[in-house]
Amino acid sequence: MSALFNSVVEVSGLSPLFARNALQRACTRAGVQAEALTPSALRTALPEIERTIQTYLDSQTASVMERISALSRER
Numbered sequence: 001m002s003a004l005f006n007s008v009v010e011v012s013g014l015s016p017l018f019a020r021n022a023l024q025r026a027c028t029r030a031g032v033q034a035e036a037l038t039p040s041a042l043r044t045a046l047p048e049i050e051r052t053i054q055t056y057l058d059s060q061t062a063s064v065m066e067r068i069s070a071l072s073r074e075r
Helices: 003-011 016-029 037-058 058-074
Strands: none
Touching: 003 016, 003 037, 003 058, 016 037, 037 058
């Protein structure tokens, strides 16, 4: 996986093992390859990632998405 994808997993608020699979599926639904995730591709995948996060961390979705969105701007 890309370093950026690994960073998304780290800040997701989900357990790393579960997050890796769930976020990889979200990327696939968005038409993005998690293995080669770029900031632009991450921005494309944000809506699907948000749906995934909201399913498991409803009350924390906004703060988690802020952290993930910040990653798409850092690189």
